[in-house]
Amino acid sequence: MAFELPPLPYAENALDPHISAKTLQFHHGKHHNAYVTNLNNLVKDTPMASASLEDIIKGVAGDAAKAGIFNNAAQTWNHTFFWNSMKPQGGGAPTGEIAKRIDKDFGDYAKFAAEFKQAAATQFGSGWAWLVLDGGKLKVVKTANADLPLAHKQTALLTLDVWEHAYYLDYQNRRPDFIQAYLDHLVNWDFANKNLG
Numbered sequence: 001m002a003f004e005l006p007p008l009p010y011a012e013n014a015l016d017p018h019i020s021a022k023t024l025q026f027h028h029g030k031h032h033n034a035y036v037t038n039l040n041n042l043v044k045d046t047p048m049a050s051a052s053l054e055d056i057i058k059g060v061a062g063d064a065a066k067a068g069i070f071n072n073a074a075q076t077w078n079h080t081f082f083w084n085s086m087k088p089q090g091g092g093a094p095t096g097e098i099a100k101r102i103d104k105d106f107g108d109y110a111k112f113a114a115e116f117k118q119a120a121a122t123q124f125g126s127g128w129a130w131l132v133l134d135g136g137k138l139k140v141v142k143t144a145n146a147d148l149p150l151a152h153k154q155t156a157l158l159t160l161d162v163w164e165h166a167y168y169l170d171y172q173n174r175r176p177d178f179i180q181a182y183l184d185h186l187v188n189w190d191f192a193n194k195n196l197g
């Protein structure tokens, strides 16, 4: 069965004004959709067509001859994960187990937020900022282009897309304002808690 574009977990205007309906229409309806379509075309009539997205990503990571499959499979996975990393009226200080783990591994929420902002702002060009679990410890990491924690034996807990298409319609060149809005108004800590397992 072909891979499908999952619906957004909220209405297109639900994250407004921090992320506009217009941005979500393009970002989900055009960009995310194109990765799914490209992936289906690339794996058609191969054993990968019936594999899980995660198995495809792990199977082709680091294989230069399969970079196109990796990029489109990873971007399909990354965007679904990104939509779920946000919710309307989200953001602010964490709750539940993730709050305790952030205090333990970063010192406090403010130190985590500063590290996350730095990673997201300094990812040169296109990429992603992540909160991950790495060997039992929380870490902030950034990845370039389609790269993702799964390719580095890390468990993703939250992500922020810092490709220009994620914020240009709403923030133009002001990536730091987009990062701040994500932290203050959008982060879905329930999703991070669920990903802690």
Ligand code: MN3
Pocket (backbone or CB within 6 Å): 027, 031, 079, 161, 163, 165, 166
């Ligand atoms: Mn994107």
